[in-house]
Amino acid sequence: MxxxxxxxxxxxxxxxxxxxxxxxxxxxxxxxxxxxxxxxxxxxxxxxxxxxxxxxxxxxxxxxxxxxxxxxxxxxxxxxxxxxxxxxxxxxxxxxxxxxxxxxxxxxxxxxxxxxxxxxxxxxxxxxxxxxxxxxxxxxxxxxxxxxxxxxxxxxxxxxxxxxxxxxxxPASSLVQVATGVAFAGAAAASDWIFGGCLVYDLVALSCGQSGSWSRLLAGYAGAVGGIVALRNYF
CATH class of the missing domain: 1.20.1260 (Ferritin)
Structure with missing residues (x-):
């Protein structure tokens, strides 16, 4: 129905x-x-x-x-x-x-x-x-x-x-920072390039919205997640 x-x-x-x-x-x-x-x-x-x-x-x-x-x-x-x-x-x-x-x-x-x-x-x-x-x-x-x-x-x-x-x-605590990286990496490992690309975009948006070391870490996560998505879907 x-x-x-x-x-x-x-x-x-x-x-x-x-x-x-x-x-x-x-x-x-x-x-x-x-x-x-x-x-x-x-x-x-x-x-x-x-x-x-x-x-x-x-x-x-x-x-x-x-x-x-x-x-x-x-x-x-x-x-x-x-x-x-x-x-x-x-x-x-x-x-x-x-x-x-x-x-x-x-x-x-x-x-x-x-x-x-x-x-x-x-x-x-x-x-x-x-x-x-x-x-x-x-x-x-x-x-x-x-x-x-x-x-x-x-x-x-x-x-x-x-x-x-x-x-x-x-501010994001050390635990939150680590958990963020682990969660995004885990999601990327199970994602195709469409959803995985969105995860990378999310991290870039967050990085640009933050400042200091947290912003740089988020940018690093974006690069790492992009690499995971590429490895999973293209290699």
């Missing part, structure tokens, strides 16, 4: 429009999302322009995927794949759109609830439910790109919002 294309063809685009409208509110309201970011700097605060730099091209892939979904353009298996992911995709858009209102209200603990739901849902889906990648199938690889970039930026969102909500102004 939940995978009927007649339903999901409307739900997914509607969720995209809701999220897009919420982002415009976040940008143009006062205080705006940048004001809240600047007032809650923490050890996992990224350089904020990296977020916009990620979402613009990612939204283009989303639009291409939504067009395929709307037209049900593909074989029965390809359409079933798109339809299944569309429910998690829609959940993510609703969560991130709702997150924006609490973020701009400077209620970061409540906004973090929606970040957790989204990130856990997206990472769990790509880890357990997503069909194997097939570059010969446009619906397939578009679904992979949208799903894995959603999950990849979700990791950054989770680190950012959690640190800002609960550890504002607290």
């Amino acid at each position: 939940g995978n009927q294309p007649s339903t999901v063809r409307y739900v997914a685009p509607a969720s995209f429009l809701f999220d897009f409208a919420a982002q415009q509110y976040g940008i143009f309201s006062s205080p705006n999302m940048m004001d809240i970011h600047n007032g809650n700097i923490a050890a996992f605060s990224p350089q904020p322009y990296f977020i916009g730099g990620f979402f613009f091209p990612q939204q283009l892939f989303q639009l291409a995927w939504l067009w395929k979904l709307w037209k049900q353009d593909g074989s029965a298996n390809e359409c079933a794949m798109m339809n299944r992911f569309a429910w998690v995709y829609s959940l993510g858009n609703v969560c991130i759109g709702t997150w924006m209102f609490f973020w701009n209200a400077n209620d970061l603990k409540t906004s973090n609830v929606f970040v957790i739901i989204n990130t856990v849902a997206q990472v769990a889906y790509i880890s357990t439910q997503l069909e194997p990648l097939d570059w010969k199938s446009t619906p397939n690889w578009l679904t992979h790109v949208v799903a894995k970039t959603f999950a990849g930026i979700g990791v950054l969102d989770l680190l950012h919002n959690t640190s800002a909500a609960y550890f504002k102004g607290v």
Whole structure:
């Protein structure tokens, strides 16, 4: 029942429009999302322009995927794949759109609830439910790109919002620094180049948003994670 294309063809685009409208509110309201970011700097605060730099091209892939979904353009298996992911995709858009209102209200603990739901849902889906990648199938690889970039930026969102909500102004301890490297390396070792590339991007964004030795360590982690992803997928 939940995978009927007649339903999901409307739900997914509607969720995209809701999220897009919420982002415009976040940008143009006062205080705006940048004001809240600047007032809650923490050890996992990224350089904020990296977020916009990620979402613009990612939204283009989303639009291409939504067009395929709307037209049900593909074989029965390809359409079933798109339809299944569309429910998690829609959940993510609703969560991130709702997150924006609490973020701009400077209620970061409540906004973090929606970040957790989204990130856990997206990472769990790509880890357990997503069909194997097939570059010969446009619906397939578009679904992979949208799903894995959603999950990849979700990791950054989770680190950012959690640190800002609960550890504002607290520097990363030695334990946190080591755990960060281990966690990203472990995730990279199990990732393809799409999700793995997102992990590298997350670390670069964090490095550029921090300063001093922590920034340099994050940059080193980005290089190491990039190497792990390359070794796993190309050699």
